[in-house]
Amino acid sequence: MKGLSKDRLWSIAVLTPSIILIAVFVYGFIARSVYVSMTDWGNDPAQALAEHPIIRWVGLANYGELFTGFLQGRFRQELVSTIFFTVLFIAGCLILGLGLALILDRNPRGEGVWRTIFLFPMSLSFIVTGTIWRWMLQPQGGVNMAPTLVGGAPSTFPWLSSTDSVLKFDWNKLPLLTASVVAVVLIVVAVRAMQAGDRRRTVVAAVCAGVLLLWALFVGPNLKMLPAPEYHGFNLALIGIIIAAVWQMSGYTMALYLAGLRGIPEELREAAKVDGANDYGMYRHVIFPLLSPITLSAMIILGHISLKIFDLVYAMAGPDNLQTSVPALNMYLTSFRQNQFSLGAAIGTVLLILVAFIIVPYLASQFRTEEGHA
């Protein structure tokens, strides 16, 4: 029924205002920010806050500045930090959340109380979590004093103030590293396709991998993004922040997993038992595969939280701590403290692209399954 029935008119009338509002206040503002990121608004302090500032179009110059500019080493370190943070944060939440859910799934006594306790941190805001954990991670107090409870010497780990970092690499080698990693992935894809007998896929993946490897071998090493080597790595000061973030969000993954575990029909478990599966086999072959959609949703939600994280870092380590800084913090400082609006908008756009990397494939797969069901 495609005609303009009364129902249809009603639905259009009801939806139009929100469509217009979203178009203006979400997509319109995104477009505006992207536009600002390609201008020089704020690069001249005299024009930044003037009543009628003169704004010129500079194309991708701000992005070039961020990725190769001498002064923007902070931003590059933040990008690296964000990636380490995201991976460790998601892994921590998933492992801890799954572990708690598995324990609770065995119906321990007082399950309701435990569930509330584990879920409780999520009801706090990151600012509160950050403040509490900053106290606990002080150099001479909190966590570092824990060993004295059992008679040991207090730990001296500088949780939020460490300046050490591990897994360092030269930013100049980034194109080389990326190309190599992508090539290796493509080779794996090719090998798998070959085993599955998909010839076209094998050839395409293998050729792409070959081109990338050749580029990495012959062009990559000569590419100089920066005049001098610049080393970035995983700052140990981030560990404290990751612990606080995992503490806050693992209750949420626990709730997701618990719902998933409870949703698995008893018949399936019984059938597995009848087939002679032991506990390990049942989890490995029956329960975990059924939980994989939940893992995916949890990764999406945790992933975009961690990319956009701002308040936790601000509360725990302050705005000027280079070792723990993240892009969202830098965006705030650049735009609203240094008045460099275009550079701030460029950082914001990079963040948007990073989040889109996570969200868009997820949305696409959601739409596809919905169409499949329809």
Added chain:
Amino acid sequence: MKKALLIATALAVTSSALAAGKLEIFSWWSGDEAPALNALVKLYQSKYPSVNVDNATVSGGAGTNAKAVLKTRMLGGTPPDSFQAHAGQELIGTWVVANRMQDLTPLFKSEGWNKVFPADLIKLISSQGKIWSVPVNVHRSNVMWYNPAKLKEWGVSVPKTWPEFLTTCATLKSKGVAAPLVVGENWTEQHLWESVMIGTLGAQGWENLFSGKLKFTDPRVVGAFTTYGKVLDCANKDASGLSWQQASDRIIDGTSAFNIMGDWAAGYFTTTKKLAPGTGFGWAASPGTTKVFVMLADSFGLPKGIKDPTETTNWLKVLGSKEGQDTFNPLKGSIAARTDSDLSKYSVYSKSAATDWKSSKIVGSMVHGAVAPESFTSAFGAVIDQFVASKNSAAAAAAAQQLAVRSGFSK
């Protein structure tokens, strides 16, 4: 209908009553500093009783939150009648260059302030030959704090220059003091950097640095960066986890010997820690800056396009008056910017600072917004952080120079 009319008239009456005399004061003075501001407001109201004062305080240390709110209001076209800003480039580099402030030179002339404020100070709050704000108070940034009893115990004296400081540092280390100098989070490291720079380059060199006559890449400046690196080797390793108060605590408990902090530390020592000045804690100008007063000041300006210009001008007059400054500063723990203040109202430390204020060469502080615009100050934190990690003087100097070029005060 009748009711609506009634409400409308009532609203009209109240709003016109408000318009009869209204003044909005926008500041970040809350908590410890609120009593000082309230005393000032009280003084203003005793002179202009019909004016309705709206105290629009946005709390948050050093005005980080207030500045963001201020930007929103200025860009939105509803500037507060008068707002607090650190005197000097922080105001000039952000709001004066954007053509949003009014020239206060006539006010300074009619009130005779050119004679009572030091000439060096007037220079710092002027640009393009015009004066832009009224300083209410003055703080000194280059003060070295120590614990006199502990220094006696260790058998060392207060170093007068940075090389002497490094020797003292080595002596203290040999006596088992792990960190002779204590620093805290990033801005206190910048604060220390400032004192090392001025102590090494001299007041003139410092002024040249921020007027563009001396480049950051000059060998003398690079050398000063190297000195700063050596000074940092004397400091504690857990710096970024400490607030300035926590850093000061280590002087009192004798873990560290020296700390360089602004003179708000005197208020902390006497009021919060109940220590007697001179015996409980001691102070000296930071090494190499004996005859230099590195100042920072809070000031109020006059934005363009405000609703209550007369009331605001009267407010500025109160701020700059001898009575106003001597009401505010003893409570705030700072000294008056005027040189004719009534010293009997001030604490022991403030008296010594006020004497230095009259007799020293005055220069502005970078980290507290007097000599460099926000675009420089804010980004400079990252340069210091990188330097702390790498100790590469040449790279830090080159980065600082690029920042200076970008901020428009050097070429």
